[in-house]
Amino acid sequence: xxxxTAPGTTVAPGRPTSRRPTGALLGVLPFFGYTAIFxxxxxxxxxxxxxxxxxxxxxxxxxxxxxxxxxxxxxxxxVVLSAVTAVLGAVFGALLSYAVATGRPGGTLRRVMTALCxxxxxxxxxxxxxxxxxxxxxxxxxxxxxxxxxxDLAGSTWLFEPTRGLVLVYTYFQIPLMLIVFLxxxxxxxxxxxxxxxxxxxxxxxxxxxxxxxxxxxxxxxxLLLLFTNAFSAYATAAALVSQxxxxxxxxxxxxxxxxxxxxxxxxxxAMALGMVVIVAVVMTLYAVLERRTTRWLxx
Amino acid sequence: xxxxxxxxRRQAWFRRVVVxxxxxxxxxxxxxxxxFTTRAPGGGRSLDTWTTLFDLSAVDRDYPELKTGLIAxxxxxxxxxVIMLVLLVPTMTWxxxxxxxxxxxxxxxxxxxxxxxxxxxVVGLAPVYAWVTYFLGESSIWLCFAxxxxxxxxxxxxxxxxxxxxxxxxxxxxxxxxxASWFTVMWKVILPNIRTAVLLAAFLSVALVLGEFTIxxxxxxDNLQVAINLLGKRNxxxxxxxxxxALLIAFLVLFAMSFVGNGRRLRRxxxxxxx
Numbered sequence: 001x002x003x004x005t006a007p008g009t010t011v012a013p014g015r016p017t018s019r020r021p022t023g024a025l026l027g028v029l030p031f032f033g034y035t036a037i038f039x040x041x042x043x044x045x046x047x048x049x050x051x052x053x054x055x056x057x058x059x060x061x062x063x064x065x066x067x068x069x070x071x072x073x074x075x076x077x078x079v080v081l082s083a084v085t086a087v088l089g090a091v092f093g094a095l096l097s098y099a100v101a102t103g104r105p106g107g108t109l110r111r112v113m114t115a116l117c118x119x120x121x122x123x124x125x126x127x128x129x130x131x132x133x134x135x136x137x138x139x140x141x142x143x144x145x146x147x148x149x150x151x152d153l154a155g156s157t158w159l160f161e162p163t164r165g166l167v168l169v170y171t172y173f174q175i176p177l178m179l180i181v182f183l184x185x186x187x188x189x190x191x192x193x194x195x196x197x198x199x200x201x202x203x204x205x206x207x208x209x210x211x212x213x214x215x216x217x218x219x220x221x222x223x224l225l226l227l228f229t230n231a232f233s234a235y236a237t238a239a240a241l242v243s244q245x246x247x248x249x250x251x252x253x254x255x256x257x258x259x260x261x262x263x264x265x266x267x268x269x270x271a272m273a274l275g276m277v278v279i280v281a282v283v284m285t286l287y288a289v290l291e292r293r294t295t296r297w298l299x300x
Numbered sequence: 301x302x303x304x305x306x307x308x309r310r311q312a313w314f315r316r317v318v319v320x321x322x323x324x325x326x327x328x329x330x331x332x333x334x335x336f337t338t339r340a341p342g343g344g345r346s347l348d349t350w351t352t353l354f355d356l357s358a359v360d361r362d363y364p365e366l367k368t369g370l371i372a373x374x375x376x377x378x379x380x381x382v383i384m385l386v387l388l389v390p391t392m393t394w395x396x397x398x399x400x401x402x403x404x405x406x407x408x409x410x411x412x413x414x415x416x417x418x419x420x421x422v423v424g425l426a427p428v429y430a431w432v433t434y435f436l437g438e439s440s441i442w443l444c445f446a447x448x449x450x451x452x453x454x455x456x457x458x459x460x461x462x463x464x465x466x467x468x469x470x471x472x473x474x475x476x477x478x479x480a481s482w483f484t485v486m487w488k489v490i491l492p493n494i495r496t497a498v499l500l501a502a503f504l505s506v507a508l509v510l511g512e513f514t515i516x517x518x519x520x521x522d523n524l525q526v527a528i529n530l531l532g533k534r535n536x537x538x539x540x541x542x543x544x545x546a547l548l549i550a551f552l553v554l555f556a557m558s559f560v561g562n563g564r565r566l567r568r569x570x571x572x573x574x575x
Contacts, residue, residue, distance in 0.1 A: 024394070024398040024399055025399070027390070027391070027394040027398065027399075028391055028394060028395060028399065028402065028406070030387065030391070031387055031388075031391040031406070031409075034387055034448070035409050035449070035452075037428065037445075038425075038428065038445050038446060038448070038449045039409065039412060039413065039416075039449050039452075041424065041428055042416075042421050042423070042424025042425045042428055043412075043416060043421075043424055044424070045423070045424035045426075045427055045428070046420060046423050046424040049423075049424075092322060095318050095322075096318055096319070096322045098314075098318075099314060099315040099318035099319050100315075100319070102311040102312075102314070102315050103315060109319065111555060111558045111559075112555065113319070114554075114558060115551055115554035115555040115557070115558055116326060116551060118507075118550075118554045119547055119550045119551045119554055120326065120547075122507055122508065122511060123507055123510070123511040123546070123547065123550045124511065125511050125512075125513045125525055126513050126525045126528050126529050126532075126543070127511075127525075127528065127543035127544075127546050127547055128329075128543075129532075130333070130528070130532060130536075130539055130540045130543040131329035131330065131332070131333050131540075131543060131544075131547075132329055133532070133536065133540065134329065134332040134333045134335070134336035134337075134536075134540045135328060135329045135332035135333075137536075139336070139536075140332060140336070141328075141331070141332035141335045141336060142328070142332065172325070172326075172329065175322065175325075175326075176326075198304075204307070229414075229415075229417075232417070233417030233418065233419060233420075235417075235418065235419040235513070235514040236513035236514055236517075236525065239513070239514075239517065239529075240513075240529050240532065250417070250419040253419050253420070253423060254419065254514075254517075254518055257422065257423060257426065257518050258518060269423055270423055270424075273419070273420040273423045273424075274420075276417060276419070276420055277415065277416060277417075277420055280415050280416075280417060281415050284414060284415045
């Protein structure tokens with residue numbers, strides 16, 4: 001905090017409004033220095049590295065390497081997995097948010113649900129992977145139970161396939177995230193609006209169709225996009241579950257980073273990372289636009 | 301009136317059904333974890349896994365990586381929070397006081413990590429950490445630099461809400477005109493006024509750091525999650541038990557936090573009264 005006293009000496013206490021921009025800029029120097037090293041540099045390493053070939057010469061080789069069949073299928077798997085779990089999470093999470101919002105504010109149900117969802121959505125990762133190993137893994141609780149009624153899950157790689165098991169595990173942390181993101185929007189619905197609709201003779205359907213629906217729509221789609229990027233960027237859960245192959249793109253990048261088997265594959269990893277950033281950036285831009293609209297309507 | 305009563309009854313049923321169904325889905329893996337960790341080798345129940353876990357000397361002897369990971373994660377949580385606060389609170393206050401034109405830029409930088417997944421960041425961090433290793437050594441504790449970047453968006457939002465709720469400019473000018481140094485302004489005027497926000501930012505950061513796996517794993521460092529993952533390859537029971545314990549502790553902390561959060565509602569009420 002010493003840096004704050006230095007520029008402060010240029011301003012006499014009696015004249016707090018005087019401006020010395022160069023002096024004032026010193027105060028934000030540590031922040032910019034830090035983010036330059038640990039945020040800007042890594043980003044540039046990825047962006048520039050994606051276009052560097054052998055001997056650090058500019059090349060499009062890494063980007064064209066993205067058209068390899070396993071990379072393409074990993075991208076497709078990732079996008080499908082993220083989209084499916086985002087929709088599932090958004091729908092069930094929205095229902096749950098509304099159910100929790102109708103409860104007493106500050107009640108036990110709401111406290112327990114928000115705390116539980118906070119843990120499951122943000123703390124997840126490896127721990128959730130093990131939770132599902134205990135549930136539907138080879139020796140899992142549900143697996144054994146299902147065997148008794150004649151359904152065999154053990155012996156198949158069911159849990160590790162991006163189109164089946166991973167959808168289940170990802171949905172498990174998407175629903176809680178939806179609650180955290182969407183609950184404030186549902187709580188923003190004023191009871192007066194409902195009463196006004198009823199006074200004017202509107203049915204429940206009319207209320208949802210003409211009042212609550214349109215107000216919640218931007219938040220809902222915004223939350224959906226956030227859920228998509230959340231699933232798309234998730235690495236830990238899949239890394240702890242999948243031991244063979246790299247069916248989704250974060251695992252491909254992790255593989256490219258940790259294996260030094262193929263020389264020159266390192267920069268292909270950067271190209272894949274850049275591809276991920278492009279997809280996330282597009283989705284997040286949409287999200288920012290929607291958020292601005294939501295803020296306007298809900299006055300948050 | 302009758303309309304409202306019918307609606308309330310319908311809502312109560314809707315609530316019970318939805319919370320029941322989703323709650324069951326949430327609970328199943330958690331119940332499975334308890335069931336899995338209490339299995340006895342020949343069938344039946346036993347608490348062996350849990351007694352091992354609570355026997356510190358046994359953990360130290362049989363699962364040293366768990367102890368290392370836990371210590372590393374605890375240190376990382378503390379250091380990340382400290383660096384985050386030292387970096388953000390003065391900068392954000394300073395920008396509000398003297399460089400209001402720069403607020404958008406700072407906000408953009410702080411929210412940037414949301415668009416850069418950890419798995420992408422780690423690709424770019426590898427060469428940066430080659431330098432960190434060169435200057436500071438290979439200890440896992442230096443992951444804190446990367447973790448500060450990860451927590452930036454969440455910490456920024458929490459602190460920004462806190463600073464928006466108080467009149468930073470008037471407070472700082474009043475203190476300065478009474479002869480306070482900038483350090484005193486920060487430490488004795490600004491910080492006590494935003495302590496709920498600081499607490500929230502700190503808790504979010506701690507939760508994120510304790511749950512982090514991607515960067516630690518791919519930079520070959522140790523932390524709690526890396527340790528749990530390693531254990532899973534050796535002894536499924538113990539790693540599931542540790543996972544369950546971690547989830548439970550995180551839940552209890554967040555549940556306790558929901559009572560602290562009441563302070564925020566009070567402040568919002570106060571703010572709306574002022575305007």
